[in-house]
Amino acid sequence: MDWTPLPVGVENFREMIEKGYYYVDKTLLIKDLIDLKGKVNLFTRPRRFGKTLNMSMLRYFFEKTEEDRSSLFAGTKIMAAGEKYLREMGRYPVIALSLKSMKQGSYEEAFHCLKEEIAGEYKKHREIIEKLDTEDDREKYELFMNRAADEKEYLTSLKFLSECLYSCYGTGTVILVDEYDVPLENSYFRGFYEKMTDLIRSIFESAFKTNDTLEFAVVTGCLRISKESIFTGLNNLKIISILSESYNEHFGFTGREVHEMLKYYGIQDNEDVVRKWYDGYLFGNTEVYNPWSVINYVDSSYQNKNAFAKPYWSNTSSNSIVRTLVEKADISVRQEIEALIEGKTITKPIHEDITYDEMDSTQDNLWNFLFFTGYLKKISEHMEGETLYVEMAIPNAEVRYIYKNTVLRWFEEKTDKKELTPLYESILNGDRAKMAEILSQNLMETISFYDYQESYYHGFLAGMLKNIGSYIVLSNRESGNGRPDILLKYPSVRGKAVIIEIKVADTYRDLEKKCDEALRQIEEQKYEEALRQEGYSDILKYGVAFYRKECMVK
Known part of the structure; x- marks a missing residue:
């Protein structure tokens, strides 16, 4: 069988079909939109869950054009859904806008990208200029097309284009806005959130609220930004979030779809x-896989059918929300993060009407952001009075990897800023009690994941020692090869050398026993002998035992 290419990064529906990529059929999204007749439909899903490809599909299906596009949909589920749906193909003028490019360093740069996007849509419909009723409208149209309109004119640019299209074709316009919250998230972290919010709100209000020429609209993003903030007064707004019961199979891959894909590729x-x-997400009551990661994993099997799973999704974003959670975590939140990484659950109040500027105003808001952006999944839900509570867990191994890596990077950066001279002095002076006290204090401030066992504590201690100054730090993460866990050596043999062996206790009472075991291993493996052969005579030996956030040194 010839290899069918996987659509890694392919977000254009025509390219997907015409170039023969493997396509997981999501065309019944069209049927649901027609049946449910939402006027303005806001779909919120985590990033890389097929939103952009679906928006491209909607454009190619609904867009009025002289081209017959039915061949693009040949053999898809929508073609077998009935004549009622096929009559809608190619019926409406479509305005399709992506706000993804507005992720810029300043408001001015973001606004420039918006002008480029809008100019592109005006150029796409340039054939209507001659059909416009007045010279003023024709001039205004050309100003938008040439990116020369006054800044305030852009607030109503989508509505004006929609009215122009209606005047020429006599049918309502379908408006598709993809990644609407990208400029909002970016502006929050960059410091111009209020200005960006005002801009997006004004554009949406004119395009969706006061636009009589609108047939229907679809808007996608990762989060619902508070109705009062962006979607002011939009009584026709229908929100389809990961908690909603409808449209659940259209974003992400179902278990059946993944099974068929894996079988197809052997x-x-x-x-x-x-x-x-890559599984574990729950949209409504439908369990779905991360499509981006599944596609990448299957693609990796081209050369090796036993390829290892990798965290593909984690490399597509800065994961700044997880970072914010970790940085702002107090003791109770650190314990909750540890519980999640261990595979346990937490229960939190969940509400969808949040804004970016409220993200870290309370810890509960931060959990909300993590839930709706795919870093947590729903296990169960219940109501207490008027508040929805959701029991949540980390969805899968890939997302657990993100938490662990974020925690490790945060700890490394925090350690770099710490004054650890007292720890270094206690090690070099043989002060075991002080050494244990400082290590225990620092463990209390960390976020642990105990499935790492000895390697976690090894990384913790090696990280604490990396700035010890004049000493060479040799860290041996692999056990059983005749070398100590951590070795400190002064560059000159006239200085000190330090041997550290690490053990993990099952209970607090076992700490001393594990310290003795570590010291016994140092003697039995003759770690000291190699140092003496090098010429070192002043050698310190430590057995260090850990139990959760407690440490003992002998």
Whole structure:
């Protein structure tokens, strides 16, 4: 069988079909939109869950054009859904806008990208200029097309284009806005959030609220930004979030779709691995896989059908929301993060009407952001009075990897800023009690994941020692190869050398026993002998035992 290419990064529906990529059929989204007749439909899903490809599909289906596009949909589910739906194909003028490019360093740069996007849509419909009723409208149209309109004119630019299209074709306009919240999130972290909010709100209000020529609209993003903030007064807004019961199979891959894909590529034996790493999301009551990661994993099997699973999704974003959670975590939140990484659950009040500037105003808001952006999944839900509570867990191994890596990077940066001279002095002076006290204090400030066992504590201690100054730090993460866990050596043999062996206790009472075991290993493995052969005579030996956030040194 010839290899069918996987659509890694392919977001254009025509390219997907015409170039023969493997396509997971999501065309019944069209049927649901027609049946449910939402006027303004806001879909919120995590990033890389197929939103942009679906928006491209909607454009190619609904867009009025002289071209017959039915061949693009040949063999898809919508073509078998009935004549009622096929009559809608190619019926409406479509305005399709992506705000993804507005992720810029300043408001002015972001606004420039918006002008480029809008100019592109005006150029796409340039054939209507001669059909416009007045010279003023024709001049205004050309100003938008040439990016020369006055700044305030852009607030009503989508509405004006929609009115122009209606006047020429006599049918309502379909407006598609993809990644609407990208400029909002970016402006929050960059410091011009209020100005960007005002801009997006004004554009949406004119395009969706006061626009009699609107047939229907679809807006996508990762988050619903508070109705009062962006969607002011939009009584016709229908929000389809990950908690909603409708449209659930249209974003992300279902278990059946993943099974069929793995079988098609002859790697169905890897289904358990794919489930462990990329499954676990719950949209409404439908369990879905991360499509971006599944596609990348299957693509990696081209050369090796037993390819290892990797965290593909984590590399597509800065994961800044997880970072914010970790940085602002107090003791109770650190314990909750540890519980999540261990595979346990937490229960929090969930509400969708949040804004970016409220993200870290309370800890509960931060959990909300993590939930709606795909870093947590729903296990169960219940109402207490008027508040919805959701029991949540980390969805899968891939997302757990993100938490662990974020925690490790945060700890490394925090350690770089710490004054650890007292720790270094206690090690070099043989003060075991002080050494244990300082290590225990620092463990209390960290976020642990105990499935790492000894390697976690090894990384913790090696990180604490990396700035010890004149000493060479040799860290040996692999056990059983005849070398100590951590070795400190002064560059000259006239200085000191320090041997550190690490053990993990099952209970607090076992700490001393584990310290003795570590010291016994140092003697039995003759770690000291190699140092003496090098010429070192002043050698310190430590057995260090850990139990959760407690440390003992002998």
